[in-house]
């Protein structure tokens with residue numbers, strides 16, 4: 001076992017801390033939002049939302065400013081006219097898909113993405129996907145998942161998408177050599193950095209999921225060990241475990257400390273010696289430390305309040321508190337997966353106020369009473385809070401921006417420093 005970086009705290013941090021459970025009105029985006037980053041990641045996949053005009057507007061307005069090539073997502077609008085018969089809807093869906101695949105032969109994987117309007121819920125998209133897959137395979141694999149806004153938060157769209165993809169992964173032989181699977185969509189630049197680090201550590205058989213292309217699906221089996229790169233992949237992890245893969249428990253690779261511990265979990269599992277681990281990770285740690293030292297004076301001592309939104313709240317709060325000296329007023333998260341977040345909770349400062357779920361009015365009351373220096377929240381809350389004089393950070397930016405790994409630790413800190421500096425200039 002390599003033990004260069006001793007980050008395990010003496011105390012148990014927030015491992016057993018009480019959590020305020022909130023149930024009330026929520027202010028979050030739905031799972032369709034995941035399409036924005038997933039379509040960039042899987043470069044020959046197409047996401048066809050089966051939804052309403054509202055869904056089409058959400059996707060267009062969220063993605064419209066970010067696309068730079070022919071879009072690989074669209075909405076098949078099912079409106080009241082289609083309620084006359086579900087058979088008609090299925091026929092119409094088949095026609096839309098056929099037209100799309102004829103026109104876009106580069107598409108190798110098609111996701112039918114369900115939504116929450118009642119007329120869509122009545123459609124059996126899994127049967128539609130099986131029917132269409134039978135017709136278009138082996139050229140195109142058709143899968144389905146739900147991006148519905150009922151009882152979800154926006155990052156669950158990625159979880160649902162990847163969970164739908166797990167049954168399509170080829171089976172690794174029972175006696176296949178041990179391999180590492182990194183699970184969760186990462187920016188390509190980050191993925192390349194991690195791939196280099198794993199190679200330098202001597203871990204040879206490393207794959208990333210989701211892959212960049214539909215024909216690069218990684219094998220999975222009892223000798224697959226996986227590291228979650230994102231904290232919101234509970235269903236995907238469950239599906240991988242059902243295929244025999246074993247999760248390596250670790251904090252998430254956010255900040256220098258989180259990245260070190262995440263890599264350390266892989267190093268321990270693959271028997272990388274301590275000297276090698278230290279030699280390979282030291283340059284990245286040093287660069288991250290230098291980048292964070294520049295930003296620490298702007299952030300240390302500042303008080304931050306997290307509304308539940310992206311499910312990244314706990315790892316980011318851990319990073320802000322431990323590496324930048326920020327004070328955590330409240331860390332709200334939509335869902336608290338105690339098992340996947342155990343290592344993170346142990347690292348959070350003791351006494352951190354944790355809340356799970358949302359009751360937006362109660363949280364707004366607590367936030368206003370606390371008057372934090374910065375509030376991390378969804379877009380819908382940011383503008384009103386800014387108007388009240390509070391400084392905000394959009395949680396969704398944390399998903400759209402490359403923030404994982406040593407090289408991005410400074411960028412992650414900068415995301416929080418920038419709004420504070422802007423507010424100071426406005427006030428001055």
Ligand code: SF4
Pocket residue numbers: 030031032051052054055056058114115116117147148149150
């Ligand atoms: S899936 Fe539901 S919440 Fe999301 S845009 Fe469509 S109607 Fe709105």
